[in-house]
Amino acid sequence: MDMVEDPNLYKAHDTPVPPPPALSAPTLRQSAPASIDKFYRPSEPLLVRSPFGLATKGAKGYEDKLVKGLIKTQFQDKTDIDYDVIDFVQHVWKFKPEDIPYSSYELDRANCHSYAKLEYERIDGISYQEITGERACCSAFENIIRGVCHELTPAIPSDEREFPLVFSFLHDRTPKGDYGKFKPDFGYAPAVEVNEHTWAHWGAYGELKKKRVTPNMRPTTRIVVTKTMIERLVKEWELRQEPDKRKDTDSSSSVSTSSHATPSSVASPTTQSQKRKAKAPAEPRASKRTKTSHGTRKSVDLTGNEIQSAKYANELLSHGIRNYATGFLVEETSMSLWYVDRMGLVKSRSFDIFRNPQLFLLVIAALHFANRAQLGMNPLIEFPPGVFQSYDRAVLRLPRAVDHAKEPVEELTFGLRITKAKPLVVAYGALGRGTTIIPVKAQGRARELFGSENLVVKMSWQPINREDTEDQLIRVIRRKLGKRKKTRRYLKHIVDLKCSLDLTDAELDLPRASMMVPEAYEPRLFRVLILREYLPLEYVRSLDDFRRIFIAAVKAHHKVYEIVGVLHCDISAGNVVFYRDNVGHAIGVLADWDLAAYKLNPDDVEKWMQLVEAKGTERPSQCSESQGDKDSDATLPDGDSSPLDNHGKRGPRYRTGTGPFMAFDLLDSLPVFHGYRHDLESFFYLLCYFCATFNPPKPSESKGTFRFLAGWENGNLSAVAKAKTDFLLRKKDNPEDKLDAFDSLFENTHKDYRSVVFKWIYPLRNQFKVVTRVSVDISATIGDMREEKKKGNVRKERQLAKMLKKQCADADECFTYEKFMDVVLS
DSSP: OOOOOTTSOBOGGGSOOOOOOSSOOOBOOOOOOSOOGGGOOSOSOOOOOOHHHHHHEETTEEOHHHHHHHHHHHSTTSEEEEEOHHHHHHHHHOOOGGGSOSSOEEEOHHHHHHHHHTEEEEEETTEEEEEETHHHHHHHHHHHHHHHHHHHSTTOSSOOOSSOEEEEEOTTOOOBOSSOOOOOSEEEEESSOGGGOBGGGOOEEEEEEOOSOOTTOOTTOOEEEOHHHHHHHHHHHHHHHHHHHHHOOOOOOOSOOOOOOOOTTOSOHHHHHHHHHHSOOOOOOOOOOOSOOGGGSOOOOOOHHHHHHHHHHHHHHTSSSBSEEEEEEEETTEEEEEEEETTEEEEEOOEETTTOHHHHHHHHHHHHHOOTGGGTBOTTEEOOTTOOSSOTTOEEEEEEEEETTSOEEEEEEEEEOOOSSSOOEEOSOSSSOOOEEEEEEEEHHHHHHHOSSOEEEEEEEEETTOSSOHHHHHHHHHHHHHHSTTTGGGGGGBOOEEEEEEEOTTTTTOGGGTSOOOOOSSOEEEEEEEEEOOBOGGGOOSHHHHHHHHHHHHHHHHHHHHHTOEEOOOOOTTTEEEEEOTTOOEEEEEOOOTTOEEOOOTTOHHHHHHHHHTTTSOOSSSOOSOGGGOOTTOOOOSTTTOSBOTTSOBOOSSOOSOGGGSOHHHHTTOOOOOOHHHHHHHHHHHHHHHHHHEEOOOTTOSOOEEOOOTTTSOSOHHHHHHHHHHHHHTOOSSTTOSSOHHHHHTTTOOGGGHHHIIIIIHHHHHHHTTHHHHHHHHHHHHHHHHHHHHHTOHHHHHHHHHHHHHHHHHHHHHSOHHHHHHHHTO
């Protein structure tokens, strides 16, 4: 539409946009000391190494190129595009067109012209500073939005919003965070200096890309949203609600957000506050997700600008206590809205901010009046009034839970204890489990049940189809070990679960629950575990500490396997923790049973045949979480570091664990059952990793550090397998190298731990080096089985399956608990 000069307005309502369909389906494009505080001192945050983290971190930190590359592949089959704008705003930010304060609005004329012409004049002291290009557009765009926000609340002398955020252009400032040094153009954040912005407390982000001058935009051009345009927007929204009302069913109460408070008829700030309290929270709408599987979702290749936007959503979800992240991308004058949760991305249709200013106003108003929960922050966390830039005095409220004995409990409260010494820990990466660890103290009823000891909350989004959940397995393990007098002493080495809670996406009022998008690639539910607080291996202070912790973990792991029949399946440096008893001795504990599974019957030949056939699709049983979605210390499948195989199918589900610590034949993508020997081999790699990379704390410090281990800490599992082959077989990358891969790994081992290399690692390597030969033999048998299957020779295939079973059984005999302990106890 052409623009006209004053006195005619920019009447976008004269050329209305055709109304979208009523249902806008997107285009498918133990005993312990009273406190362990004395063992903590202020330090850098302890970070959870996620699959995303391992695949995007180089020797110099998190690299922009690696992050973008992984985002491109991870989001490919988890993205829905062209979602209706009005529906997006309603479902995500819980804001409706009728919530816009009834008035007329005008976009600032001078700034609109500056934006169109890529020219902006800024007063710098007493002189003018002329800015051109994209930076000029950003400055003008900031002023446009701030002007509209001022018009939205003209009658309120002070900001009475529940979560008063300010839209800011960051210029050259980078928000503070724990991972990459990434800077979007805009942040929707508490009113602080730009250099004090932190990812953890942002409400949303914005990115702008503009290279061309917008035609037909003159200094006298006015862009106005009239009352008539708002009325039409409201009517359009009401019409599309009619079919929804007939389809909606009764739904359960939500744990969710209070409604927006818009000052459309505000007499005073007090009146507005009373309205906000009186208005009951809206009940969650019944899920209207289409009954289609993820297979109907087409692969979407994000553009360069879109990858940039997704990168900032990824960063936002990697900080703070969040369920989802939102933002927008503006390309020239076209705006799209972005929603990212742990299951994927939903992107709205694009609209022109000047030709459809009523939609632009709707977006600005929704963000302006949104509270914390509507911007993606977890609604279980409650903040005191006036706290916007910290977790000071914040509390976690659980409406219900199940305690360690599976007894229901209600209304539990925990005070957050987030400090520099005990930071909030969030796994890096938007997709997957999003594991978040929060230090807390029990309050009220929770204190009566769990005492006054330090606790942590573990929040995560777990695959909904996993049968044996972490909390269930911990309860079973502790109950069975506690039944026998001889095994009771191992309870102190198993993580102490206080209570747990599962919430569906609808119960948590996650926008995806009410959005018309295909079923998530991997549906997830929200799980909260309340656990005793433990120390990570960084706090080991001596060789004696480490020996105690390591041997206790191996013994407890074997006892759980022997008595309960459960395998941990994810032995790593992050999952072996400890505490100190009353005399200061380190007590090792096995934590993070997310991927644990019951052992399988190795004599079931049919299972072996199913397992080989399931290569590249799904594991028939045992573990139900895909490697690509593993959060706590995991890496991605081999090849291009993507959760897809070469044929675009889902990645294999039978490889579980953490790249640097995974057993060799699991790294090599062989479809074998995860057995005891694989966990034992992971303990061996943990031993190697600790000795190779650990820098003990200095006398003035309480915490040591782990160095980056090139080759092993890699998102490409094939590269990790090669590094381990060279290590086990003592190969040299270059014939001229003085040291082979084995000696090179321990070249910088601290003097306190060199004895472990000679007494433990050297003899254990002689046991484990045969894994390379075992893998070759197993791989050959699997290849033969596939050939016979193609020929339809079931009899021969069954014979080879029996051979495969025997080869794996022989491998199990090479690595036994007894042989392992003979070395570490010598």
